[in-house]
Amino acid sequence: MSVSGLSKRFGDRQAVSGLTFEVTRGRAFGLLGPNGSGKTTTVRLLTGLLRPDGGEVALFGERLTEASADGLRARIGVQTDTSLYPSLSARENLRAWGELYGLSRATLDVRIDEVLEVLGLSERAGSLVGQLSKGMRQKLAVGRAVLHTPELLFLDEPTAGLDPEAANDLIAYLTGMVRAANTTVIICTHQLHGLETLCDDIGILKDGTLLTAGDVPTLLHRKWPAQRYSVTVGSDPARAAEVISSVDGLTAEVVAGEVTFSTADEDAVPAAVAALVRHDVPVRAVVPQRPTIEQLYFATLAEEGAA
Template identity: 60%
Template sequence: MGRDPAPATDIKKSPVGGTATDDGGWPVVEAVAASGLTKCFGGREAVSELTFSVAPGRAFGLLGPNGAGKTTTVRMLTGLLTPSSGSVTLFGEKLTADDAHTLRARIGVQTDTNLYEALSVRENLRAWGALYGLAAPALVRRTAEILAVLGLADRADSLVGELSKGMRQKLSVGRAILHEPELVFLDEPTAGLDPEAAVELTKYLKEMVSGLRTTVIICTHQLHGLESLCDGVGILKGGRLVVAGDVHRLLSQRWPRRRYLIAVAGDLAVAKRAVSAVVGDAVHGAGDDVLDVSLDEEGTISSVVEALVRQRVPVRAVVPQHPTLQDLYFSAIEDHT
């Protein structure tokens, strides 16, 4: 990678929507911030009153079902659509028609924009690199890196018109990150990719975030792999932001109690009574010979196991249950159905 990595101590990363500070306590300018962002098409409000911010060097997932307003939001955040109301700030500067071109030079965007089908994969990257203003040595280096990381090296000289949908998708992503932008917007980046390519892309994006402090915003309804990449998420439903914030904080807020599945042998009713003596009514049957137990911060699973042992109930397994980003997504969507 070409841009020099920032020292790891430069930024104390805050939750999404909070205020990051440097080591001296000074506020860090957010990479992107939306305030009351709204877009109407005729009488229909496609996006309504979106407010969120993302600090530099973070990965943010803008999630939601098809038609939720994700693509419209990205187009407003990148200056391709003018909001009906509200504002966008990039790198601390308000995005306006006058400065949109300058600010866009610092970002990368992967959308469904057409590629040059009569040119080869390599020629496409070099053409876009020239438009980005990359010098010849940097362009050669970056083209080779992109071809390697996205698994396109063996098709570098193939015409784009001959590529599969998945390979075109890889090239679109490569074009967006070719110039190592400070801020990257990716719209369904893993759509059409095989599992191996999706894993490699996620790994590469992690390296951009951690090594170059690139800010990455991913719009998608495909949740696999996001939890390991995204620091924060915003979940859209019907054009409205129903949940936004740091992933771990949102999960702990929605599911504050620790949950375990305990597989036992013998009489399940006896086991349930033994556990109820410790946790009250926070125990339920979860199938044959399995108890579903929830504990507050003060509770310990060892006390539950001890209660079972005292009642001579054999304990076959204790399996912690950890809520996931997928759980959060479906729970938030269901809350606003």
Template identity: 60%
Template sequence: MNSPDQTLAATGLTKHFGSREAVSDLSFEVRAGRAFGLLGPNGTGKTTTVRLLTGLLTPTRGSVTLFGQTLGRSNADALRARVGVQTDTRLYENLSVRDNLRTWGELYGLAPRVIERRIGEILELLGLADRVGSPAGELSKGMRQKLSVGRAVLHEPDLLFLDEPTAGLDPEASIELIDHVKDMIKTLRTTVVICTHQLHGLETLCDDVGILKSGRLVVTGEVRTLLHQRWPEQRYLLEVDGDPASARDVIASALGRAVEFSTVEGRLSFALRKEETISSGVAALVHSRIQVRAVIPRRPTIQDLYFATINDGSAA
């Protein structure tokens, strides 16, 4: 049974191109007002998955549910009207930036006054206001990317697919785009699926992630849960004056067990069990007259999870 707030669900989704299996047995769901990161290296099946989820490709096996309805030929157009998709930068080369957006607004069925309002908002947001009259064919790669994203969000969709949306953008523009997506989630309860292998900025955006490897979904779930499952201990970086080896011995003695240490840029890196606290280690260092310069908690990130999963294929 579908969850009442479920926007999107894939069940056993599989696609063959001849003898090649592009994606295999994908099953996951995305709830309304949440951001799902579909992550994986290039060529691992992300774009194929988006095309299956939007009905542009027919699955070999499995099914897709959008807004509580099983996606099929009879309802695909109606369901897609509530969806925004940015998968490439193919634009109307001879039309201006404004006319590209205006044309898509008309295709979305927006009223003229809404189209003009949204065009102004998007051009300002994406830093394209000064290129409003330029033909799309004259834009740089980064500007084309911005325009393709603007086209996808023009009608303020209920479900938004972004495929490598920050490719070609400078860091400032990438941050602004991520902030706009977060604002859409907050104010419009937009559901977002972002497909990428560029992981910067995902920490503050994604509630859930799925990681593809060779067309298979090897990890999926809530970010916080996945990180805790993989790294249940709390890891710290410790910087002291003097010999780090002495600090290492003091901490191990205070904890009463062997502690696995490593060195990161002259700092000691180590993990504590759930029931242990860093304060006992710091107190022992002070008692031993070892001056503590910094204690820095190291929290695992989506990037850590991604590379660990790609390297070993599991979250265990």
């Protein structure tokens, strides 16, 4: 999927402004941003439900137009809300949508059982949707989107209303789809829990503008080129920090009882340990502190706010 110069205005409000990014087949892209940043509008533009004021979208190498939209949408799955049939059971909802997707009865029977099982809804398969909790309806909406095993899957706040265990299960399922079925996933969310294991690439959106986008390791390294390390010692941490700071190019500090320092030179790490040993400072552990998507998200938004 590729997006170039995508823009959309509603009256006086510029909802999306010049979005440009690309997602390679079989990868998960997290479009992150606070509420009102334009994520849902972007999904509707990417799926042809809204017509852009400018720019274009290509799905599976084909330009998304009014003429091509229906054919392309047959190959994608979309979850943007929990609008289900409240007077039908969970199983009946999935069957109705599966028939719309054109799945055969035999295939549909198997897929419904698989989806209900993986989403933890098997025991409530016969319950009317109107009797299900918000979290269960949210899971069922995701199940509806993945029922026909789409090549490209759009999810808008899929973990909203889910408890931590259910959210973890959903992220694990999506990760499996990406890795095993080569499915491309676009997940729009401001809830960052679990994204480390799912997202290969991210984009951070604010007020309709894409602040940054790219693969996660590159973005993290660009933001924090120096690797941070935490050192646990068996004596005075302040003394250990002083010893490490005596090594050329290193400056250590004590944070919450742990000695920390940053360096872009991997050879500096054994030099720091050697210095501690020479000064009879017992070294218990040296652990690299990996920056996270969550840290990148908040740091990027803070920089934008300060600009």
